[in-house]
Amino acid sequence: MSDDELIWRIAGGSGDGIDSTSQNFAKALMRSGLNVFTHRHYPSRIRGGHTYVEIRAAAREVQSRGDGYNFLLALGDSFARNPQEEAYYGNEEIKPLSENLDELREGGIIVYDEGLVDDEDIEEVDLEERAEENDWHVFPMDLRGLAKEHGREVMRNTAGVGVTAALLDMDLEHIEDLMEDAMGGDILEANLEILHEAYDTVNEEYDFEHELRAPTGEHDAEQALLSGSNAIAYGAIDAGCRFIAGYPMTPWTDVFTILSQNFPDMGGISEQVEDEIAAAALAVGASHAGVKAMSGSSGGGFALMSEPLGLAEMTETPVVLIESMRAGPSTGMPTKPEQADLEHVLYTSQGDSQRVVFAPGNIEEAYEQTRLAFDIAWDYQIPTIVIYDQKLSGENQNVDVEFFDRDVSPDLGSTLTEEELKEAAHDASGKFKRFDYNEATDGVVSRSIPGQKGGRYLATGNEHSPVGHISEDPDNRVFQMERRLEKLEKIREELDEERDSTQTYFGDEDAEYGIITWGSSQGAVEEAIGRLNEQGHSVKGISVSDMMPFAETEVTEFLESVDEAMVVEMNATAQFRGLIQKELGRFGDKMTSLLKFNGNPFEPAEIVEGYEVNLADEDREPTAQVRIEPVAGD
Amino acid sequence: MSAFNAIGEEREIDRDEFTPGVEPQPTWCPGCGDFGVLKSLKQALPEVGKTPEEVLTVTGIGCSGKLNSYLDTYGFHTIHGRSLPVARAAKLANPELEVIAAGGDGDGYGIGGNHWIHTARENHDMTYIVFNNEIFGLTKGQTSPTSPKGHKSKTQPSGSAKTPLRPLSTSLDAGASYIARTAAVNPNQAKEIIKEAIEHDGFAHVDFLTQCPTWNKDARQYVPYIDVQESDDYDFDITDRREAAEMMHETEDVLNEGTVLTGRYYVDEDRPSYTQEKEAVGEMPDEPLAERYFDDDAEWERSYDLLERHT
Ligand SMILES: Cc1ncc(C[n+]2csc(CCOP(=O)(O)OP(=O)(O)O)c2C)c(N)n1
Ligand code: SF4
Numbered sequence: 050m051s052d053d054e055l056i057w058r059i060a061g062g063s064g065d066g067i068d069s070t071s072q073n074f075a076k077a078l079m080r081s082g083l084n085v086f087t088h089r090h091y092p093s094r095i096r097g098g099h100t101y102v103e104i105r106a107a108a109r110e111v112q113s114r115g116d117g118y119n120f121l122l123a124l125g126d127s128f129a130r131n132p133q134e135e136a137y138y139g140n141e142e143i144k145p146l147s148e149n150l151d152e153l154r155e156g157g158i159i160v161y162d163e164g165l166v167d168d169e170d171i172e173e174v175d176l177e178e179r180a181e182e183n184d185w186h187v188f189p190m191d192l193r194g195l196a197k198e199h200g201r202e203v204m205r206n207t208a209g210v211g212v213t214a215a216l217l218d219m220d221l222e223h224i225e226d227l228m229e230d231a232m233g234g235d236i237l238e239a240n241l242e243i244l245h246e247a248y249d250t251v252n253e254e255y256d257f258e259h260e261l262r263a264p265t266g267e268h269d270a271e272q273a274l275l276s277g278s279n280a281i282a283y284g285a286i287d288a289g290c291r292f293i294a295g296y297p298m299t300p301w302t303d304v305f306t307i308l309s310q311n312f313p314d315m316g317g318i319s320e321q322v323e324d325e326i327a328a329a330a331l332a333v334g335a336s337h338a339g340v341k342a343m344s345g346s347s348g349g350g351f352a353l354m355s356e357p358l359g360l361a362e363m364t365e366t367p368v369v370l371i372e373s374m375r376a377g378p379s380t381g382m383p384t385k386p387e388q389a390d391l392e393h394v395l396y397t398s399q400g401d402s403q404r405v406v407f408a409p410g411n412i413e414e415a416y417e418q419t420r421l422a423f424d425i426a427w428d429y430q431i432p433t434i435v436i437y438d439q440k441l442s443g444e445n446q447n448v449d450v451e452f453f454d455r456d457v458s459p460d461l462g463s464t465l466t467e468e469e470l471k472e473a474a475h476d477a478s479g480k481f482k483r484f485d486y487n488e489a490t491d492g493v494v495s496r497s498i499p500g501q502k503g504g505r506y507l508a509t510g511n512e513h514s515p516v517g518h519i520s521e522d523p524d525n526r527v528f529q530m531e532r533r534l535e536k537l538e539k540i541r542e543e544l545d546e547e548r549d550s551t552q553t554y555f556g557d558e559d560a561e562y563g564i565i566t567w568g569s570s571q572g573a574v575e576e577a578i579g580r581l582n583e584q585g586h587s588v589k590g591i592s593v594s595d596m597m598p599f600a601e602t603e604v605t606e607f608l609e610s611v612d613e614a615m616v617v618e619m620n621a622t623a624q625f626r627g628l629i630q631k632e633l634g635r636f637g638d639k640m641t642s643l644l645k646f647n648g649n650p651f652e653p654a655e656i657v658e659g660y661e662v663n664l665a666d667e668d669r670e671p672t673a674q675v676r677i678e679p680v681a682g683d
Numbered sequence: 684m685s686a687f688n689a690i691g692e693e694r695e696i697d698r699d700e701f702t703p704g705v706e707p708q709p710t711w712c713p714g715c716g717d718f719g720v721l722k723s724l725k726q727a728l729p730e731v732g733k734t735p736e737e738v739l740t741v742t743g744i745g746c747s748g749k750l751n752s753y754l755d756t757y758g759f760h761t762i763h764g765r766s767l768p769v770a771r772a773a774k775l776a777n778p779e780l781e782v783i784a785a786g787g788d789g790d791g792y793g794i795g796g797n798h799w800i801h802t803a804r805e806n807h808d809m810t811y812i813v814f815n816n817e818i819f820g821l822t823k824g825q826t827s828p829t830s831p832k833g834h835k836s837k838t839q840p841s842g843s844a845k846t847p848l849r850p851l852s853t854s855l856d857a858g859a860s861y862i863a864r865t866a867a868v869n870p871n872q873a874k875e876i877i878k879e880a881i882e883h884d885g886f887a888h889v890d891f892l893t894q895c896p897t898w899n900k901d902a903r904q905y906v907p908y909i910d911v912q913e914s915d916d917y918d919f920d921i922t923d924r925r926e927a928a929e930m931m932h933e934t935e936d937v938l939n940e941g942t943v944l945t946g947r948y949y950v951d952e953d954r955p956s957y958t959q960e961k962e963a964v965g966e967m968p969d970e971p972l973a974e975r976y977f978d979d980d981a982e983w984e985r986s987y988d989l990l991e992r993h994t
Binding site: 314328 | 976
């Protein structure tokens with residue numbers, strides 16, 4: 050494994066400020082010219098419990114967390130925190146060290162807070178022996194004491210960052226800038242003092258025998274460090290969305306929070322309501338009344354949205370729903386990612402259900418496909434769903450600022466103005482023929498908005514006549530159904546012909562072997578393919594985003610062009626592979642699956658290993674917690 | 684320029700405007716109380732000066748939910764129990780719309796009970812008419828949340844073991860700022876109450892007693908009603924929560940004994956509506972959000988400013 054990269058892990062208790070510290074440090078690395086990727090690991094509790102954030106930084110592109118890491122800053126003290134001076138630190142105290150040692154690479158660095166752990170504890174984890182075996186460089190330092198001396202002990206994070214910078218031979222400039230942006234007055238003063246003292250102490254008191262230094266790099270354009278949830282929220286804002294209704298559920302809460310905090314300033318409305326049925330129904334109501342609206346949830350909440358989703362389909366009310374997956378079934382593992390709600394999202398709701406589903410694979414795609422989801426929804430009067438997961442939701446990556454389209458598109462698609470309504474077809478009573486199948490283009494009949502003159506009609510979740518009256522007439526039923534079904538075909542054509550492909554490809558076109566993936570596993574697959582090809586294999590990859598309508602042509606071509614393919618996804622039942630077989634009706638005997646469902650995302654090495662086992666050595670079990678699912682046959 | 688210039692236009696409004704042309708004809712059973720609600724709405728709407736295009740009626744599912752199929756306004760016939768969340772959002776998106784939600788007692792007090800309580804709590808400015816026939820009509824006569832204790836139906840053949848829900852008191856506790864009960868057999872009162880409810884700025888809940896001659900043959904709505912405002916026996920201050928609460932309790936007690944009391948029970952003109960509350964905390968746009976999409980000159984805030992905090 051190359052060490053032209055820094056993978057810095059800060060570990061502690063949740064509530065320790067791990068998040069904000071790592072966010073700032075990642076930004077400092079980004080500002081110094083590096084590409085960064087952050088990975089967040091946390092348990093489902095508010096304070097205490099072991100948590101860490103990893104920042105991977107390199108001059109080259111970084112699309113996923115690495116395999117293991119090479120710098121540990123073990124802080125944690127809030128496991129059993131007592132606000133009194135003589136705080137009692139429970140015996141979970143040692144966890145930031147003990148829990149993290151297994152994945153630390155050879156030659157790695159450990160900085161731990163001497164002020165918080167006793168020598169006995171250190172002995173207990175055999176730190177010395179293990180350090181020797183692995184050539185780790187251990188730097189104990191009284192971060193807490195140092196922080197207390199200059200300010201408050203919570204500022205030990207800053208001390209840790211100062212130590213890191215010194216050990217890696219980094220400039221403090223960017224870190225100082227960020228601190229100045231984030232705080233002021235005495236707090237800033239104290240933090241700067243702590244930062245410098247930590248930095249100087251290391252430089253004065255330690256010899257550097259280790260090799261690891263912060264890599265150096267340079268960006269061509271200004272960078273922004275964003276999470277997947279930021280990208281989805283900003284995609285929605287730029288798409289002209291100004292109404293959101295929701296009910297909190299991890300990890301969807303992130304998107305909901307970001308929009309709730311920004312909408313008041315941009316004249317939008319956010320509503321936290323009584324449950325998810327209401328949330329999605331509000332989005333439908335707001336959209337019906339003429340606003341670009343959205344809602345969303347995680348699996349359990351999305352289950353409740355099945356009803357209003359169907360209503361949106363039948364009444365042809367555009368709406369965007371976000372489904373942020375976590376491990377299930379039921380409440381599953383609230384803070385752990387999984388890609389196991391695919392079938393739930395594709396097929397929930399009764400009847401011959403029609404919706405559009407996009408599964409972005411990284412931060413940029415999350416932004417782009419959210420915009421696309423709004424465009425398609427309002428052009429075709431159909432609900433669209435963006436499905437992503439806890440991993441993509443929380444990880445941060447730098448993106449060129451230039452990437453972001455800066456135009457808000459408040460276009461309501463296939464919606465008529467009052468002028469246009471005058472020309473539109475009406476029935477004898479003066480009602481607007483909202484669902485006139487004779488007037489449809491690509492299955493779509495233009496709509497009116499309540500309040501508009503000449504646009505009166507009835508929207509109903511029952512099958513309905515051209516003016517919207519409940520109808521069980523067989524001919525009308527068939528015409529209306531066929532018309533609605535036509536939309537998906539037209540959307541497929543539009544995605545194929547007019548849009549840049551939402552699928553992402555890796556590797557050499559002529560490769561013999563293929564890896565297929567979707568959603569947030571994309572980054573790890575990309576990196577694994579790079580490594581496999583460096584090792585002399587011949588592998589290419591496709592990461593699919595169009596789930597419904599399915600990316601039929603592209604996946605067919607891909608599968609036809611390889612001898613065998615491995616489908617990589619984070620679930621136990623190979624849902625995506627099932628979708629491919631269902632949609633294409635063949636290739637069952639060409640595909641195996643690599644599955645992971647232990648709550649942690651794939652690391653590139655696991656995919657490399659899965660490939661090796663799958664292809665080369667049928668009898669060997671992969672060592673990582675992944676499972677090979679053999680070919681199915683057609 | 685407003686895209687919705689139907690709103691705010693002043694002219695004489697003809698009652699016929701709310702009646703659709705030849706189709707569809709109501710599919711309600713002969714003698715159904717639902718006709719009474721339709722009629723009182725058709726009478727009330729022109730009198731409050733609303734054109735059909737300024738009105739959005741949002742209904743649930745049930746015989747009651749078909750109301751807007753027979754009423755010529757903008758209409759949204761939603762799903763069982765979900766009229767209120769749809770209606771709330773439409774009102775937030777375009778506060779100039781006159782929003783009227785309607786549904787049955789199964790729809791509104793049963794499956795949609797959670798939404799009802801929260802809509803009342805938030806005091807959204809809308810009218811909510813519940814067709815209370817104490818039975819599930821459309822699904823053929825099952826026990827509803829307002830069916831009397833002991834009521835026998837196909838799904839509760841030994842008689843309901845449940846105490847009926849008390850819609851007036853529940854609505855008051857939840858926060859509705861206008862609460863009345865009327866009956867289909869009492870058309871003059873019904874029209875006046877619907878008018879008041881529409882004109883009220885806040886959540887106006889009308890529990891509308893409707894007979895279901897098909898499934899609820901012993902329905903107490905057939906007995907003579909007493910108007911609490913007209914009768915000297917009932918004297919209370921409708922602006923006083925406690926007095927109103929007491930009167931509601933009495934009404935709900937005697938209904939179980941077979942006496943039907945109707946009228947206005949509570950009016951709070953001072954309580955701000957939800958949009959006003961949202962304005963007060965700075966979370967409500969100045970102009971109707973829906974109109975902005977049709978306004979070419981509208982200024983749209985852009986998200987790239989948000990990027991600055993990420994650089
Ligand atoms: C989710 C759901 N559950 C059940 C039904 C079936 N359903 C339709 S109407 C109705 C009851 C209607 O009773 P009520 O609301 O009292 O109205 P009424 O027909 O008496 O006017 C039921 C249970 C449905 N449409 N949707
Ligand atoms: S079943 Fe009852 S509520 Fe339904 S239409 Fe007939 S009488 Fe009216």
